[in-house]
Amino acid sequence: MTQVSLLQGIHMKNGKIKTRTLTKATVTVRAVIIFLSIFTFVGPFLLKYAAIDWPTAIVYTLDNLKMMFLQPAFNQITFSTAITQILITLSLAFLATILGAVLSFFLAISTAKNLAPASLSNAIIAFNSVIRAVPTVLWVLIFAIVAGLGAVAAVLGMMLHTMAYLTKAYAESFEEIEEGTIEALRAAGANWWHIIFHCVVPQSASYLVSWTFLRFETNYGVAIAMGAAAAAGGIGFELFMSSSFYYDLHEVGMITYCALIVAIVLEVMALQIKKHLTTH
Amino acid sequence: MTTRNFLRMKKWKMTGIIMLLLVITYGSSMVTNFNIWQGVKSVPGTITWIMTNLIPDAEAMANLPKVLSRLWETIVLSVIASTTAAVFAFFFAIFGSKTTQLNRPLAFCTRLIASIFRNIPVVAWALVLVISFGHNVVTGYFALFISTFGTLVRMFVETIDEASADGVEALNATGATYFQMVFKGVLPDTMPQMLSWLFYMIETNIRSATLIGLLTGTGIGYLFDLHYKRLDYGTLGLITLSIIVIVIAIEFTSNKVRRMIL
Numbered sequence: 001m002t003q004v005s006l007l008q009g010i011h012m013k014n015g016k017i018k019t020r021t022l023t024k025a026t027v028t029v030r031a032v033i034i035f036l037s038i039f040t041f042v043g044p045f046l047l048k049y050a051a052i053d054w055p056t057a058i059v060y061t062l063d064n065l066k067m068m069f070l071q072p073a074f075n076q077i078t079f080s081t082a083i084t085q086i087l088i089t090l091s092l093a094f095l096a097t098i099l100g101a102v103l104s105f106f107l108a109i110s111t112a113k114n115l116a117p118a119s120l121s122n123a124i125i126a127f128n129s130v131i132r133a134v135p136t137v138l139w140v141l142i143f144a145i146v147a148g149l150g151a152v153a154a155v156l157g158m159m160l161h162t163m164a165y166l167t168k169a170y171a172e173s174f175e176e177i178e179e180g181t182i183e184a185l186r187a188a189g190a191n192w193w194h195i196i197f198h199c200v201v202p203q204s205a206s207y208l209v210s211w212t213f214l215r216f217e218t219n220y221g222v223a224i225a226m227g228a229a230a231a232a233g234g235i236g237f238e239l240f241m242s243s244s245f246y247y248d249l250h251e252v253g254m255i256t257y258c259a260l261i262v263a264i265v266l267e268v269m270a271l272q273i274k275k276h277l278t279t280h
Numbered sequence: 281m282t283t284r285n286f287l288r289m290k291k292w293k294m295t296g297i298i299m300l301l302l303v304i305t306y307g308s309s310m311v312t313n314f315n316i317w318q319g320v321k322s323v324p325g326t327i328t329w330i331m332t333n334l335i336p337d338a339e340a341m342a343n344l345p346k347v348l349s350r351l352w353e354t355i356v357l358s359v360i361a362s363t364t365a366a367v368f369a370f371f372f373a374i375f376g377s378k379t380t381q382l383n384r385p386l387a388f389c390t391r392l393i394a395s396i397f398r399n400i401p402v403v404a405w406a407l408v409l410v411i412s413f414g415h416n417v418v419t420g421y422f423a424l425f426i427s428t429f430g431t432l433v434r435m436f437v438e439t440i441d442e443a444s445a446d447g448v449e450a451l452n453a454t455g456a457t458y459f460q461m462v463f464k465g466v467l468p469d470t471m472p473q474m475l476s477w478l479f480y481m482i483e484t485n486i487r488s489a490t491l492i493g494l495l496t497g498t499g500i501g502y503l504f505d506l507h508y509k510r511l512d513y514g515t516l517g518l519i520t521l522s523i524i525v526i527v528i529a530i531e532f533t534s535n536k537v538r539r540m541i542l
Binding site for chain 1: 307313316322323352363399400412413475491494520528542
């Protein structure tokens with residue numbers, strides 16, 4: 001009896017202390033892993049495959065990758081065209097980011113739990129999750145029916161997703177602001193806009209900048225995809241033309257390298273901005 | 281510097297940044313021929329258009345079985361591409377993370393490979409694969425796999441770096457072998473966070489599968505493209521609605537699971 005009371009809270013089995021205890025979380029983790037593993041093994045059998053000649057396809061792929069990465073060359077377009085097209089892609093990404101960021105700011109101050117009423121906040125969250133549920137390319141194509149394919153449809157479609165993403169990020173950083181600061185300002189007689197511009201914005205400015213730039217980096221990738229899938233222009237469109245119309249994999253490789261360099265530069269910049277802001 | 285000067289400096293700096301952003305915005309609109317007023321004007325038009333045309337009618341409902349089977353294909357592709365990519369990403373992340381790396385050159389190489397996979401646009405992979413594998417689910421699978429792999433390595437490396445530095449040190453001090461350290465120390469610590477990232481990727485992949493489907497002729501993206509080109513807007517509405525429902529359902533389940541395991 002005394003031994004039991006001494007060891008209260010320690011689970012024993014065959015005289016050994018059990019180091020693993022089953023909590024709700026570990027059970028869920030295991031169940032999820034088992035489910036996903038079974039699905040992964042069964043899943044491939046549920047799909048319909050067209051006939052593939054595997055050996056040929058693999059040899060083709062390796063051959064294609066060799067043409068793409070080891071022998072890149074410009075044939076249909078020139079180097080300066082590629083630079084201009086990348087500039088267009090960057091501009092599309094920038095416009096979508098800046099317009100989305102401005103709208104997100106206003107939506108976020110109406111979403112943050114410490115600044116806005118709960119009903120308004122929940123309405124905006126629901127609105128955003130519906131917007132996010134539709135893939136960007138579908139938004140672009142839907143806008144294109146009214147506005148015509150081009151920069152307007154591309155920027156609007158990309159802007160919607162930027163807005164849904166940044167509103168959440170901004171609102172979360174607004175919610176981290178100490179309640180005391182806001183209360184003090186309120187007690188001093190500051191109105192709502194004073195609180196926003198003299199307390200909320202300065203305190204969360206570094207987060208806002210780093211989230212916005214991160215989204216700009218993402219939007220560059222999205223803009224390439226929109227150029228290819230929705231013919232919205234830029235380097236993605238050239239990529240689509242050279243692979244699906246000219247079957248010129250040397251050029252696909254060259255364009256990919258150009259796009260890759262810009263993407264890596266953006267990623268390094270985003271990391272630097274993040275590091276710079278968090279050390280301050 | 282007095283307070284007044286400091287505030288004035290700050291004000292000038294802010295004005296400068298805003299001016300710079302305005303100049304870049306103007307420049308970008310010139311380069312892309314984007315007209316902001318045209319953009320604003322087309323929004324109400326699009327909303328009325330969605331309200332009037334994108335409603336699935338009886339004729340569209342006849343396509344429901346076809347839509348559901350394509351949707352199922354998209355879901356299966358997204359899940360299996362994410363899970364298999366996660367297994368590979370886990371090993372890459374173990375070798376790439378600062379706390380569990382074997383040696384520095386190998387860590388650098390794994391991170392570089394992941395960065396290249398992540399930054400080459402998904403579109404480029406899809407377009408190359410479609411040439412060799414044709415319009416086939418395999419193409420969609422590989423394109424999703426490659427992009428998921430690149431992203432997950434980055435997420436997993438950050439998770440391992442953040443979660444397990446102390447645990448690894450303690451295990452090393454007790455003389456645990458490398459594999460004991462990884463499977464008894466790192467894995468249990470980081471598993472919930474990694475699963476959470478995996479769910480996030482499954483969600484993201486259902487959205488990207490639409491885009492990749494458009495390019496490679498698979499899944500729900502192919503069907504959307506087909507009916508878009510036929511101007512069959514009723515079916516288009518049905519497809520869009522089914523995507524909305526499935527994405528929100530998956531988001532809801534993954535949020536629930538995430539809350540249970542974290």
